[in-house]
Amino acid sequence: MPKIVDHDEYRRELLQKCFSIFCRKGFANVTMRELAAEIGVSTGTLYHYFPSKENIMEQMFEYVQETNVYEFVSRTAHLPTIAEKLDVFVEKWKEYGEFYQNLMLLAIDMMRHIKNRDTEQVFINFSNYYTNAMARELNIPEKQARSLFVYLLGMILHSMLTPNFLPYAEQVDTLRIILDKVLPVNDVLPATGTSMTNTAKIETEEGLSR
Amino acid sequence: MPKIVDHDEYRRELLQKCFSIFCRKGFANVTMRELAAEIGVSTGTLYHYFPSKENIMEQMFEYVQETNVYEFVSRTAHLPTIAEKLDVFVEKWKEYGEFYQNLMLLAIDMMRHIKNRDTEQVFINFSNYYTNAMARELNIPEKQARSLFVYLLGMILHSMLTPNFLPYAEQVDTLRIILDKVLPVNDVLPATGTSMTNTAKIETEEGLSR
Amino acid sequence: MPKIVDHDEYRRELLQKCFSIFCRKGFANVTMRELAAEIGVSTGTLYHYFPSKENIMEQMFEYVQETNVYEFVSRTAHLPTIAEKLDVFVEKWKEYGEFYQNLMLLAIDMMRHIKNRDTEQVFINFSNYYTNAMARELNIPEKQARSLFVYLLGMILHSMLTPNFLPYAEQVDTLRIILDKVLPVNDVLPATGTSMTNTAKIETEEGLSR
Amino acid sequence: MPKIVDHDEYRRELLQKCFSIFCRKGFANVTMRELAAEIGVSTGTLYHYFPSKENIMEQMFEYVQETNVYEFVSRTAHLPTIAEKLDVFVEKWKEYGEFYQNLMLLAIDMMRHIKNRDTEQVFINFSNYYTNAMARELNIPEKQARSLFVYLLGMILHSMLTPNFLPYAEQVDTLRIILDKVLPVNDVLPATGTSMTNTAKIETEEGLSR
DNA sequence: TATGAATGAGAATTCATTCAT
DNA sequence: TATGAATGAATTCTCATTCAT
Numbered sequence: 001m002p003k004i005v006d007h008d009e010y011r012r013e014l015l016q017k018c019f020s021i022f023c024r025k026g027f028a029n030v031t032m033r034e035l036a037a038e039i040g041v042s043t044g045t046l047y048h049y050f051p052s053k054e055n056i057m058e059q060m061f062e063y064v065q066e067t068n069v070y071e072f073v074s075r076t077a078h079l080p081t082i083a084e085k086l087d088v089f090v091e092k093w094k095e096y097g098e099f100y101q102n103l104m105l106l107a108i109d110m111m112r113h114i115k116n117r118d119t120e121q122v123f124i125n126f127s128n129y130y131t132n133a134m135a136r137e138l139n140i141p142e143k144q145a146r147s148l149f150v151y152l153l154g155m156i157l158h159s160m161l162t163p164n165f166l167p168y169a170e171q172v173d174t175l176r177i178i179l180d181k182v183l184p185v186n187d188v189l190p191a192t193g194t195s196m197t198n199t200a201k202i203e204t205e206e207g208l209s210r
Numbered sequence: 211m212p213k214i215v216d217h218d219e220y221r222r223e224l225l226q227k228c229f230s231i232f233c234r235k236g237f238a239n240v241t242m243r244e245l246a247a248e249i250g251v252s253t254g255t256l257y258h259y260f261p262s263k264e265n266i267m268e269q270m271f272e273y274v275q276e277t278n279v280y281e282f283v284s285r286t287a288h289l290p291t292i293a294e295k296l297d298v299f300v301e302k303w304k305e306y307g308e309f310y311q312n313l314m315l316l317a318i319d320m321m322r323h324i325k326n327r328d329t330e331q332v333f334i335n336f337s338n339y340y341t342n343a344m345a346r347e348l349n350i351p352e353k354q355a356r357s358l359f360v361y362l363l364g365m366i367l368h369s370m371l372t373p374n375f376l377p378y379a380e381q382v383d384t385l386r387i388i389l390d391k392v393l394p395v396n397d398v399l400p401a402t403g404t405s406m407t408n409t410a411k412i413e414t415e416e417g418l419s420r
Numbered sequence: 421m422p423k424i425v426d427h428d429e430y431r432r433e434l435l436q437k438c439f440s441i442f443c444r445k446g447f448a449n450v451t452m453r454e455l456a457a458e459i460g461v462s463t464g465t466l467y468h469y470f471p472s473k474e475n476i477m478e479q480m481f482e483y484v485q486e487t488n489v490y491e492f493v494s495r496t497a498h499l500p501t502i503a504e505k506l507d508v509f510v511e512k513w514k515e516y517g518e519f520y521q522n523l524m525l526l527a528i529d530m531m532r533h534i535k536n537r538d539t540e541q542v543f544i545n546f547s548n549y550y551t552n553a554m555a556r557e558l559n560i561p562e563k564q565a566r567s568l569f570v571y572l573l574g575m576i577l578h579s580m581l582t583p584n585f586l587p588y589a590e591q592v593d594t595l596r597i598i599l600d601k602v603l604p605v606n607d608v609l610p611a612t613g614t615s616m617t618n619t620a621k622i623e624t625e626e627g628l629s630r
Numbered sequence: 631m632p633k634i635v636d637h638d639e640y641r642r643e644l645l646q647k648c649f650s651i652f653c654r655k656g657f658a659n660v661t662m663r664e665l666a667a668e669i670g671v672s673t674g675t676l677y678h679y680f681p682s683k684e685n686i687m688e689q690m691f692e693y694v695q696e697t698n699v700y701e702f703v704s705r706t707a708h709l710p711t712i713a714e715k716l717d718v719f720v721e722k723w724k725e726y727g728e729f730y731q732n733l734m735l736l737a738i739d740m741m742r743h744i745k746n747r748d749t750e751q752v753f754i755n756f757s758n759y760y761t762n763a764m765a766r767e768l769n770i771p772e773k774q775a776r777s778l779f780v781y782l783l784g785m786i787l788h789s790m791l792t793p794n795f796l797p798y799a800e801q802v803d804t805l806r807i808i809l810d811k812v813l814p815v816n817d818v819l820p821a822t823g824t825s826m827t828n829t830a831k832i833e834t835e836e837g838l839s840r
Numbered sequence: 841t842a843t844g845a846a847t848g849a850g851a852a853t854t855c856a857t858t859c860a861t
Numbered sequence: 862t863a864t865g866a867a868t869g870a871a872t873t874c875t876c877a878t879t880c881a882t
Contacts, residue, residue, distance in 0.1 A: 445742065446658065446739075446742045446743075447658075448656070448657075448658030448659060449658060449742060449743070524787070525738070527791055528735070528738060528790075528791075531790070531791060532655065532656045532659060533656075533659070539791075540791065540792050540793070540794060540795065543791045543792050544792050544795045547788065547792065547795070547796075567781075569784075569788075570781060570784040570785055570788050570801075571777075571780060571781050571784050572784065573783075573784035573787050573788055574779075574780035574781050574782065574783035574784025574785070574787065575780055575784070577734070577783050577784065577787055578757065578779075578780050578783055580738075580741070581737055581738075581741060581749075581750065581753045582750050582753050582754050582757065583750070584750060585750065585754045585757070586757075591780075
């Protein structure tokens with residue numbers, strides 16, 4: 001009998017390990033030898049599970065999507081107030097900070113390297129999912145949520161480029177303060193009527209989200 | 211080929227031509243041969259003007275900074291109203307859309323490739339310069355200006371990854387509408403006293419910039 | 421898969437299956453994985469029966485020799501006339517056409533790959549055996565028989581390189597016509613005295629066999 | 631100014647050097663490193679002149695054909711008697727013995743390796759050219775000439791596989807003796823009338839060429 | 841016995857860089 | 862100053878072979 005290995009399970013394990021390495025250094029700056037060495041297998045093993053370096057990238061992109069991205073949404077669904085939901089969001093934004101950076105870098109690498117794939121659609125899906133989740137959970141219009149997503153993106157990028165000048169964690173805290181003022185944090189969901197203040201705020205702040 | 215007498219002038223010309231190629235494909239995906247061929251010189255000539263591929267990157271980073279980025283500020287200095295200034299900003303944001311994308315990609319490549327260089331400081335300078343210019347010209351607090359810069363960054367990135375879903379030009383238009391509501395567009399500058407509306411708005415919008 | 425109890429018997433079975441694959445593609449162009457897959461076993465099994473790829477080649481060479489090559493000779497021994505013997509020869513030449521091609525290719529591969537083996541002697545034995553058999557059965561001098569063997573070799577090679585231009589089967593038919601004229605086809609063997617005609621013919625045709 | 635090199639001339643020089651190496655060892659048994667080392671250049675240089683290992687093979691096949699193969703025919707054209715022409719043929723057969731072996735091995739390698747090429751046509755052309763040249767120069771029917779070609783092929787192959795048992799040079803001598811008897815060696819060409827003997831012989835020997 | 845996952849040396853190929861002209 | 866031929870280290874990938882199960 002052969003060595004007992006759950007091929008698919010192990011493949012995912014390898015992908016997981018590849019992810020941070022690839023993102024940190026960039027697709028083009030990691031050699032297969034390096035990758036194998038850092039993971040702790042031989043190059044041959046890598047090629048046993050993936051037909052090519054490019055394919056690792058592609059599979060990684062898929063894997064990362066289906067695995068890590070959406071996990072946190074379930075955490076907010078049952079929470080009664082927006083303030084509490086926002087707490088979870090902020091917590092997750094911090095927790096996943098590096099992950100989002102990596103994802104962003106990965107997306108850029110995908111864009112530049114992989115020709116035969118609809119990278120755009122993948123990112124659109126991600127953007128939509130995240131935007132819709134925020135709109136629903138935080139009870140804000142989609143446009144506001146999209147703006148929030150865009151702002152998060154900018155934050156992640158800036159913090160990545162200037163980690164000491166604009167540390168990511170601080171940026172998240174700042175954003176939290178903004179949102180506390182801007183969002184209908186005192187609403188209990190699902191609430192049919194929104195408070196005056198709240199509505200007014202949304203109108204005033206409409207710009208943020210339009 | 212004309213004999214370019216001014217060595218330095220020609221070097222800049224070459225850098226200019228390298229810029230879009232490097233950004234579009236990414237540092238690692240351009241070979242010196244390709245670069246030379248697209249520019250229309252030999253690899254030997256490239257090495258006559260630059261000691262290494264990495265150095266082209268570095269010089270390009272410097273060149274791009276000192277040359278293109280700040281040019282537009284002078285255009286707004288003499289304008290009397292914020293609305294007019296905003297017009298110029300929006301126009302420039304559109305005009306330079308691709309350029310900013312490239313700059314962003316370049317910065318990311320720099321971050322990943324060039325070890326012996328304070329890339330962070332360069333990007334901090336850029337962020338500060340842009341933020342300060344916007345704060346001054348649009349008469350808003352620095353924090354607001356920084357938030358605007360971060361949002362621009364997010365916009366550029368999202369539009370780059372999903373050019374068909376969120377086209378950059380449309381995003382700029384949307385942002386313009388937001389800013390028209392949020393900014394003290396009717397102020398005539400330099401105004402010593404800020405109008406009530408304006409102040410109120412800034413307070414209200416504080417979140418955007420905090 | 422049935423449990424083959426006789427190790428050696430199974431080894432021969434595997435060799436048999438390897439033969440055409442090896443010859444068709446050439447030693448260097450078949451991987452052990454391919455070989456195993458086409459045979460329907462695992463690489464591990466292959467290595468259970470053969471110590472190395474090279475060894476498969478060597479064993480195959482031996483196996484092929486002792487097994488298939490001489491089989492047909494027994495078929496002609498009892499036939500009374502040369503014409504009848506020739507019939508069997510022609511029939512076998514056609515039947516074994518692909519086999520001879522493979523053998524030839526195998527011999528060339530052996531010559532180029534396997535250093536530690538007297539490939540020459542093996543082929544000399546084969547040449548001698550075939551030549552002697554033809555000389556005896558067709559009642560011609562050894563030199564003529566050797567020439568016939570050489571001609572057969574050329575035919576096989578040419579037909580292999582230009583299968584559409586000089587199809588092997590047609591070449592055999594042509595050769596048969598030649599031999600009908602040239603050989604003492606009407607002799608009944610074993611004849612102690614050779615007929616005049618026959619002798620004359622041999623003299624005339626001496627060239628063919630010298 | 632660049633290093634002055636006649637690119638095409640040098641390419642041919644490299645092909646020439648590749649030829650014997652490739653033939654001796656076989657396409658699959660020569661590494662690019664080996665090839666480069668034996669030729670005395672770097673692998674980089676090899677790839678400067680040829681896009682791939684396979685392409686070297688293809689170009690070599692073309693080059694060898696157009697360069698070496700047909701050269702000798704011109705040597706016999708002006709000779710008055712068939713005997714003299716035969717002298718030159720024999721001389722060339724001996725001189726080119728190794729070359730023909732190489733060509734044969736190369737053809738087999740081509741057959742097994744190069745898929746995107748009409749290897750058969752190339753070999754048909756060669757066979758036809760050689761056959762026609764012999765038919766014309768030796769004043770024999772095409773069929774006889776083809777048989778002669780096939781026999782030569784067999785000789786080359788057998789001598790290659792058993793260089794000590796059937797040395798090529800001796801085989802050529804033997805063939806020469808055969809041909810002296812069989813061919814109209816005493817004819818003066820272009821002779822309008824063929825001697826009785828001659829015609830008779832051709833008729834008698836028709837078998838050889840059919 | 842049989843399997844096929846794992847290995848890593850070695851293959852083809854690329855590409856930044858050098859340098860003779 | 863400009864060229865592009867030449868270099869060879871480093872890259873991606875292959876494959877014979879080993880070995881735990």
